Amino acid sequence: MSKLIDDLLKEHKKLFSLLDELHNIDKEGAKEKLFESKNLFLMHLDKEDRFLHSKFDEAKSKGVNAEENVLKFKEEMEEISKDVVNFFDTYKKGITDKIQFARDFGKIYGMLKIRMIKEETQLYPVY
Structure with a gap:
């Protein structure tokens, strides 16, 4: 396994560790965990874009037949990212309605969990 993939897997674990903490936190502590989770998520996306997806884009531009589903991963993540960033932005000032927050x-937790399982089982092995 390459260092990049190893790092990305560690980031997945760290992000879900933060999200699990956030799930069980009170309103006062949530703001800091939200900020920390958002930063890790954005850093992770940037790393995937710069180092992982760029390799597939490079292969495609050279006429190498990159797997179609690999390219779909990138497009799918762009859509998920919008929802996740919107979630973090909605709650950046804190949680006012615990039921709506839950x-x-x-929704976001489920989306990310499914996505990261797909990355780990389908995308990363191709890299």
């Missing part, structure tokens, strides 16, 4: 959090 709904929104569950």
Whole structure:
């Protein structure tokens, strides 16, 4: 396994560790964990874009037949990213409605969990 993939896997674990903490935190502590989670998520996306997806784009531009589903991963993540960033932006000042937060959090958590499992089982092995 390459160092890049190893680092990305560690970031997945760290992000879900932060999200699990956030799931069980009170309103006062949530703001800091949200900020920390958002920063890790954005850093992770940037790393994937710069080092992982760029390799597939480079191969495609040279006429190498990169797997179609690999390219779909990039497009799918762009859509998920919009939802995740919107979630973090919505709650950046804190949580006012715990029930709505729980709904929104569950949606984002599920999206990210499914996505990261797909990356780990389908995308990273191709790299």
